[in-house]
Amino acid sequence: MTNSDGTTPPVLFVVGTAGAGKSSLVTSFQRWARFLEIDALTINLDPGAERVHYDPEFDVRDLISLAEVMDRYDLGPNGAQILAADLVAAQADEIMDELEGLSGDMLIIDTPGQVELFAFREASNHLVDVLGQGRAALAFLFDPMLSQTPSGFVSQMLLSNIVQFRLGLPTANYLSKADLLEPEILEKILEWGERLDVLEADLYEESQNRLTRDTATAQRVEFAIAQLRTMQDASIIPGLVPLSSEHEEGLADVLSFVQNIFGGMADMRDGFASDLDEERN
Ligand SMILES: Nc1nc2c(ncn2[C@@H]2O[C@H](COP(=O)(O)OP(=O)(O)O)[C@@H](O)[C@H]2O)c(=O)[nH]1
Ligand SMILES: [Mg+2]
Numbered sequence: 001m002t003n004s005d006g007t008t009p010p011v012l013f014v015v016g017t018a019g020a021g022k023s024s025l026v027t028s029f030q031r032w033a034r035f036l037e038i039d040a041l042t043i044n045l046d047p048g049a050e051r052v053h054y055d056p057e058f059d060v061r062d063l064i065s066l067a068e069v070m071d072r073y074d075l076g077p078n079g080a081q082i083l084a085a086d087l088v089a090a091q092a093d094e095i096m097d098e099l100e101g102l103s104g105d106m107l108i109i110d111t112p113g114q115v116e117l118f119a120f121r122e123a124s125n126h127l128v129d130v131l132g133q134g135r136a137a138l139a140f141l142f143d144p145m146l147s148q149t150p151s152g153f154v155s156q157m158l159l160s161n162i163v164q165f166r167l168g169l170p171t172a173n174y175l176s177k178a179d180l181l182e183p184e185i186l187e188k189i190l191e192w193g194e195r196l197d198v199l200e201a202d203l204y205e206e207s208q209n210r211l212t213r214d215t216a217t218a219q220r221v222e223f224a225i226a227q228l229r230t231m232q233d234a235s236i237i238p239g240l241v242p243l244s245s246e247h248e249e250g251l252a253d254v255l256s257f258v259q260n261i262f263g264g265m266a267d268m269r270d271g272f273a274s275d276l277d278e279e280r281n
Contacts, residue, residue: 154224
C-alpha cells in the first residue's frame, strides 16, 4: 500500500470499549476526509459488526463469519469472538496481500467491539505489527457515559494506558460522542484530562460520598490515587480532545494527529506525545 508520493501511508487503529463510537468515527472520518480530497482507506476488523456504514478496502467478515465459527467449533458467541480474533490475527499476511497495490493517504482501522479482544490478545500484537508497517498510531475513545464520574473517568484512563502499554503505539485520547454531554459535564471531563490533581481531588470526594466506606473501597481509591500521582510524576497527561462523529467535530484533530507522525521526528514514540502536547497548549 502506498501514498501518492510513493511512501507507506500512516495507519490509525481506532480502539475503545464496546459502543464507544469506533465504527461511527471511521464512517464520519472517511466521509469528512473525502471532502478535503484526502483518501482515507478503511478496514473493518470486527467480525461481530452487524452493519458497516463506511466503504472498507478489507472487511474481516469476508474472511470469517462468527456464525460459522460458532457452528464449526461448537462455541457460544463469546468463545467465537475470542477464537475469531485469533483467526483474524493469524491471517494478517493474507490481509496485507489484499491491500497490495492500493494507494491512499492514510488507513483507518476499525477494531473489534470489545477492546480486550483486540488489545489483550497476543495475536493482536502481531496483527498491529503487520498492518501497522511501522507507521501506526492509536486513537483511544473514551466512552462519554462511562467518563462522567471521577472513578469512571479513571477507569477509562487506566484502560487507555494499558492499551498503550500493550500495543506500544503513539496514542491520542478522544472523548467520544461529546455532543451527548451537557456543557458543564463536558468541561469537567476535559479538565480531568488536563489536570490530574483536580481529578484526584474529585475522586477522593466521590469516595467520601459513598454510602459504603469499607477498607476495600478505601484501598481501591488509594490505589487509583497512586496511579494518578505516578502519571503526574511521569508527566503523562491524557489530554482528551472532544469528538463528535455525529457533528463532525474533532475530526481535524484526528487528521493532524496522524499527519504529525510524518513530522520527521527521529523517535516517534518518545517525541510524539510532547510535540502534540505543545501543539494543544
Ligand atoms: N450522539 C452521538 N452518537 C454517536 C456518536 N458516535 C456514535 N454514536 C452512537 O453510539 C452507538 C455506538 O456506536 P458505534 O460506532 O457502533 O460504537 P463501536 O461499538 O465502538 O463501534 C451507535 O448507536 C451510534 O449511533 C456521536 O458522535 N454522537
Ligand atoms: Mg463497531
